[in-house]
Amino acid sequence: MRRETDRTMDFLDEYRLRPDPADPRLSVAVTGVNEAGEPVETRVTVERALTLFLNSREIVTMMTIGDHPEYLALGYLLNQNMLRPETPVTGIDYDDDLGVVVVRTEAETDFEEKLRKRTQTSGCAQGTIFGDLMDVIENARLPATPLRTSWLYALTHKINQTPSLYLESGAIHGCVLAREDRPLVYMEDVGRHNAVDKIAGYMQHHAIDPADKIFYTTGRLTSEMVIKTVRMGIPVLVSRSGFTAWGVELARKAGLTLIGRARGKRFVALAGAGRLIFDQDLAYVPDEGARHRRKGARAAEDAE
Structure with missing residues (x-):
């Protein structure tokens, strides 16, 4: 992995990652009526299912707009404490037709144990935290950044x-x-x-x-x-x-x-x-x- 510098992390360069509001894959036009009974057309956000595998183990199916599935899969596993930042990832494979993303690692993980202990959170679509959710708080060492x-x-x-x-x-x-x-x-x-x-x-x-x-x-x-x-x-x-x-x-x-x-x-x-x-x-x-x-x-x- 390469280290991004402040020079390469430019506002105009990195903001291209945001979803394009005009992308027809991300929103569609739908016709209805308004409060006066008049016909109106509005755009609504598209959502699709994405199933995440860690190696051969199915972890979760998420509803998502579908952009950046590789970042979503990797970030999900990290934030759910199923992968550690130092865990080597050997590959991330995405199949758009199947709606499947597979994160591969050769390192041993304890995700099976974490899957048995889960906490439903207040997140959209019933967010879940796996493992001991207080570990990260008790061991936090955040800098006192002004x-x-x-x-x-x-x-x-x-x-x-x-x-x-x-x-x-x-x-x-x-x-x-x-x-x-x-x-x-x-x-x-x-x-x-x-x-x-x-x-x-x-x-x-x-x-x-x-x-x-x-x-x-x-x-x-x-x-x-x-x-x-x-x-x-x-x-x-x-x-x-x-x-x-x-x-x-x-x-x-x-x-x-x-x-x-x-x-x-x-x-x-x-x-x-x-x-x-x-x-x-x-x-x-x-x-x-x-x-x-x-x-x-x-x-x-x-x-x-």
Whole structure:
């Protein structure tokens, strides 16, 4: 595996990984009627089944939009603690017609034992964590990376201005790997955990150093999201959505900086707040456009 440098991880280069909103394989036009009984055409996100094998053992069938199956498979196995980062992967084979991806390794694994111990999480489509889910939290050694609020505002603004499948057809989550205020890798999928796993697989394949990175998600900051971010070694997790109590508790135990409800000028830090550097004058931060706000967020703001 090669080590990516900051020079090669360029915003314009790596952002090509995001799903193309115009790709007909990822969304389709559907005709219906609106609230006035008028005919309308809208685009809806496509989802398809992907079955993952580790060597000859079938592990799981996931519903996904179908892009980057190799990154998704590798990241899933890493984030579910079924492969360790140091485990040599000898190959990843994908068959589009069958909807099957096979990750091959010659190293001994204990995935059979992990499969017997599983925890259903709050993830989309019944996310699952295999093995002892607290191991990663108890053994976490995340760097105390500072976060400038100027980076945070610039980052969320850039993400909101990027064409996406979410804006085209909705019903999808996005995740972004960033450094300071610079988005590096953008992934989307119907399940937020799938989008996370794609980035985890990308980081593993390209040997990306997580120590100075920021992870952004449109999904809720649940225990599963926190555990996966900590497992990837990323010290900062940001979301436009809210928190769960256990997600906050685990973030504090692991030393993860946890920021939620990041919309426009607003955000709330419930873990790692001491690492924030408040260097941004809020008078120069634009409000989030209505196109990027979810209905619940708009209603809450209109009520204030």
